[in-house]
Amino acid sequence: MKIAVIGAGYVGLVTGACLANLGNDVICVDIDDEKVSNLRKGVIPFFEPGLRDMVEMNLAQKRLMFTTDSELAIMNSEVIFIAVGTPSGNNGKADLSAVFAVADHIAKYVDSYKVIIVKSTVPVGTGYKIRDHIKQKMKKPVDFDVVSNPEFLREGEAVNDFIMPDRIVIGVDNGKAKDAMLALYRPVERTGKPILVTDVKSSELIKYASNAMLATRISFMNELSHLCEKVGADVKVIAKGIGLDSRIGPRFLQAGIGYGGSCFPKDVRALIEVMKEHGCSVKLLESVESVNEAQKLSLLPKIQKLVPDLKGKKVAIWGLSFKPKTDDMREAPSIVVIRELQELGAEIHAFDPVSERNAKQIFENVHYADTPFGALEGAHCLVVVTEWDLFRELDKDRMKKLMAEPNVVDGRNIYEPGEMRSLGFNYIGVGRG
Numbered sequence: 001m002k003i004a005v006i007g008a009g010y011v012g013l014v015t016g017a018c019l020a021n022l023g024n025d026v027i028c029v030d031i032d033d034e035k036v037s038n039l040r041k042g043v044i045p046f047f048e049p050g051l052r053d054m055v056e057m058n059l060a061q062k063r064l065m066f067t068t069d070s071e072l073a074i075m076n077s078e079v080i081f082i083a084v085g086t087p088s089g090n091n092g093k094a095d096l097s098a099v100f101a102v103a104d105h106i107a108k109y110v111d112s113y114k115v116i117i118v119k120s121t122v123p124v125g126t127g128y129k130i131r132d133h134i135k136q137k138m139k140k141p142v143d144f145d146v147v148s149n150p151e152f153l154r155e156g157e158a159v160n161d162f163i164m165p166d167r168i169v170i171g172v173d174n175g176k177a178k179d180a181m182l183a184l185y186r187p188v189e190r191t192g193k194p195i196l197v198t199d200v201k202s203s204e205l206i207k208y209a210s211n212a213m214l215a216t217r218i219s220f221m222n223e224l225s226h227l228c229e230k231v232g233a234d235v236k237v238i239a240k241g242i243g244l245d246s247r248i249g250p251r252f253l254q255a256g257i258g259y260g261g262s263c264f265p266k267d268v269r270a271l272i273e274v275m276k277e278h279g280c281s282v283k284l285l286e287s288v289e290s291v292n293e294a295q296k297l298s299l300l301p302k303i304q305k306l307v308p309d310l311k312g313k314k315v316a317i318w319g320l321s322f323k324p325k326t327d328d329m330r331e332a333p334s335i336v337v338i339r340e341l342q343e344l345g346a347e348i349h350a351f352d353p354v355s356e357r358n359a360k361q362i363f364e365n366v367h368y369a370d371t372p373f374g375a376l377e378g379a380h381c382l383v384v385v386t387e388w389d390l391f392r393e394l395d396k397d398r399m400k401k402l403m404a405e406p407n408v409v410d411g412r413n414i415y416e417p418g419e420m421r422s423l424g425f426n427y428i429g430v431g432r433g
């Protein structure tokens with residue numbers, strides 16, 4: 001198929017590269033000149049395992065190209081993915097300005113039947129608004145369909161998630177668009193993964209409902225972790241105990257320092273706003289959000305318990321991205337933790353395997369170490385913020401020797417309290433009794 005992908009960020013670039021890798025001819029469009037000229041040389045603007053090789057190979061084989069020229073892309077494709085960002089607007093609603101800017105371009109240049117696929121996460125009802133907007137703005141009537149095809153990829157696992165997704169959700173109104181979508185995803189369906197075909201609105205809502213459900217599980221466990229700390233129970237064991245119930249399952253039950261990233265926070269907020277607009281109760285989701293905001297601050301009293309006066313004290317931060325295997329810093333809990341520590345006068349020495357470049361655009365006065373041990377030299381406290389695997393088995397004796405004081409606040413529960421204490425650390429986790 002001839003495919004245009006508009007927006008070459010995390011979602012658009014992965015989608016474009018993976019579809020090219022399946023033999024399609026893909027043109028990726030972005031408004032960012034520098035990003036496009038780098039992508040043409042195979043330089044990927046973010047860290048995503050496996051993506052660079054795929055982009056390089058498909059560039060070399062000329063199935064994948066990058067441009068800023070949306071006219072060229074729109075005119076030369078049968079299907080057009082919209083994969084631009086939909087960040088939180090000031091009022092918490094999804095900011096759809098980039099989506100409608102793309103719709104304007106499609107209306108301007110569309111010259112033959114196209115399937116327009118909305119991959120960006122958009123509030124329920126947006127697909128129809130895009131359809132009406134394009135119809136209104138197009139110069140001469142041309143047949144087209146707008147399809148909802150939300151993306152569920154996880155950063156850090158994005159390439160695998162595209163090839164082996166849990167499911168593909170397609171929201172369509174008619175058979176012609178449905179056939180085109182099924183043809184597009186036939187190679188992925190061959191892996192045995194289910195395709196759920198539904199109406200446009202339900203498809204749009206499935207995306208928000210998925211993220212809101214996952215965020216709810218996290219906030220539930222985080223809130224429970226406070227009781228565990230009061231009564232001496234272990235939230236990790238509780239997660240295991242309830243996760244063994246097949247009605248619940250084990251995933252997204254880890255207590256920690258709250259969810260972040262480019263999706264959960266903004267999507268929970270946007271869903272709350274849509275529900276309010278329709279006069280629905282939002283008690284549950286507002287609580288999910290407020291528990292999360294409070295959780296990001298919950299490490300501070302723990303750090304102060306170990307280091308009561310942080311003024312001039314060196315604090316080592318391990319992990320900056322919102323989760324491991326990505327360099328994405330959008331709404332990362334590290335931002336809240338580091339800013340609060342700096343307010344209290346602490347000197348921050350951070351290590352993250354891939355996020356330093358992005359972190360430098362956010363923080364001032366943070367020292368970056370080349371290794372986890374480098375950040376620990378002379379530290380009065382180590383704070384584990386992101387659970388990169390490499391932190392799990394590091395030499396604990398060496399860690400302790402490097403530190404000024406052996407204080408560890410583990411925001412991701414990657415260590416066992418008993419073991420850490422027996423090695424001589426003053427250790428506090430989250431909800432570990």
Ligand SMILES: NC(=O)c1ccc[n+]([C@@H]2O[C@H](COP(=O)([O-])OP(=O)(O)OC[C@H]3O[C@@H](n4cnc5c(N)ncnc54)[C@H](O)[C@@H]3O)[C@@H](O)[C@H]2O)c1
Pocket residue numbers: 006007008009010011012029030031032035083084085086098101102119120121122151152153154155262263
């Ligand atoms: N990142 C994720 O893990 C993830 C997962 C699932 C869904 N989503 C959703 O997918 C969408 C995209 O997210 P992302 O993380 O890829 O965003 P992103 O910010 O990484 O990428 C968006 C890209 O669109 C480009 N862009 C903006 N306006 C444009 C225009 N008018 N024409 C062409 N390009 C334009 C930007 O320059 C940027 O490169 C969002 O709606 C998001 O909620 C993201």
